[in-house]
Amino acid sequence: MMFFDGLQWSRKALLLAVSLVIMIGVVQADEQVGKLIDQGAYSDALKRIDDLNNQDGSDLASLTLLKGAVLVRMGRLDEGMTLFKLLSENYPNDAAIHNNIGVIHAERGELDKAKEAFEKAIKIKPEYHQAVRNLGDVHAEMACRTYGRIPAGSSIKIPAFCEVVEPKPIVPVKPMTAKTDADELTESLMNEVLDTLGQWRTAWEAQDVKRYLGFYSVRFVPKKSALTQWRVQRERSLKRPEWIKIQFDTPVFSLSNAQISVRFKQHYSASNYQDVVTKELVFIREGTGWKIISERII
Numbered sequence: 438m439m440f441f442d443g444l445q446w447s448r449k450a451l452l453l454a455v456s457l458v459i460m461i462g463v464v465q466a467d468e469q470v471g472k473l474i475d476q477g478a479y480s481d482a483l484k485r486i487d488d489l490n491n492q493d494g495s496d497l498a499s500l501t502l503l504k505g506a507v508l509v510r511m512g513r514l515d516e517g518m519t520l521f522k523l524l525s526e527n528y529p530n531d532a533a534i535h536n537n538i539g540v541i542h543a544e545r546g547e548l549d550k551a552k553e554a555f556e557k558a559i560k561i562k563p564e565y566h567q568a569v570r571n572l573g574d575v576h577a578e579m580a581c582r583t584y585g586r587i588p589a590g591s592s593i594k595i596p597a598f599c600e601v602v603e604p605k606p607i608v609p610v611k612p613m614t615a616k617t618d619a620d621e622l623t624e625s626l627m628n629e630v631l632d633t634l635g636q637w638r639t640a641w642e643a644q645d646v647k648r649y650l651g652f653y654s655v656r657f658v659p660k661k662s663a664l665t666q667w668r669v670q671r672e673r674s675l676k677r678p679e680w681i682k683i684q685f686d687t688p689v690f691s692l693s694n695a696q697i698s699v700r701f702k703q704h705y706s707a708s709n710y711q712d713v714v715t716k717e718l719v720f721i722r723e724g725t726g727w728k729i730i731s732e733r734i735i
Contacts, residue, residue: 470503478694479511498528505537510656514541532562536571543575551575574665622692630697630720631688633727638683644675654721654728678707696721696730 470489473482483727486504490497505520518541524534539554555572556564584595635654640648650668675681686702696719703716719731 440646461537471643474507474510479507480694482507486693498524501532502537509537509541509544514544518543530561530614532558532565532568535561536565536568539568539571539575543571543578548575548579552579570663574663578666587607597681622690623695626692626697630690630699630727633720634685634699634718638685640682642683644678646672650731654723654730656721657728657730657732660733678709680708682706697727700735 444637447492470482470485473479473485476715483504485509490500501520501524505517505524508514508517508520518538521534521538521541524531524539528534535554535558539551539558540547542551542554552572552575555568555575558568559572562568578597587595594620637649637652640652650671662670683706686698686704688701691698691700698717698719700715700717703712703714705711715735717731717733717735718729720727721730722728
């Protein structure tokens, strides 16, 4: 079996944002699946995987691992766990499979089970850096939960990585159902997302770190760093300038798999820096509002 290092899975913890890497199988003969996943077109990716499964000579184990990873991305954790457990029975010495099992346990808040799975992955492959990082993040979350018991106003110093995210209960993310999925990009939906976009900009200009970070989904995945590091970096970037001003050109909306993409030209001005970029934000519905699940400069 061959595996692709890179796709990450993220969740918000009680006091610490934990970034967990989920490994997915490489289907070298087909690049379409990877492109569909990158686009967030998970239903289409599942269909393509099923089509590949029916072809002679396919690497069924890698495809199963890949399918499980897509299911996790869609919030279908139980189905993903079923596939990974089946793979672990057939491939008990594959570290990536145990890593993925650990990711799902962590997503469910089952930190002891996640820790056990990551430790098993590392025992099989000590140089498996993704599993090592995942294990470290789980230990950090456990530590932050413990620090969270310290009463407000105490003189005990809380580590900086526990202070980045405001303490609040973990709320599981429920996958969308047919009743909540958006079937078409209506003016009402665009106005909802546009209002969220405006509030995100307002929080950014106000340099209100906690409110700004609150616009990002628990499944948001930074492009170049772990989620914890990204939050720390964003906090510093927001606090560093004396002032920040942001303007958008007319946004362009598109809809795919209940995710709304918004592209716009962003004019950023601050006391210490200015730039103009074309940006794309991808929003998903969580609860009654919209959250950012992806952000990139085009």
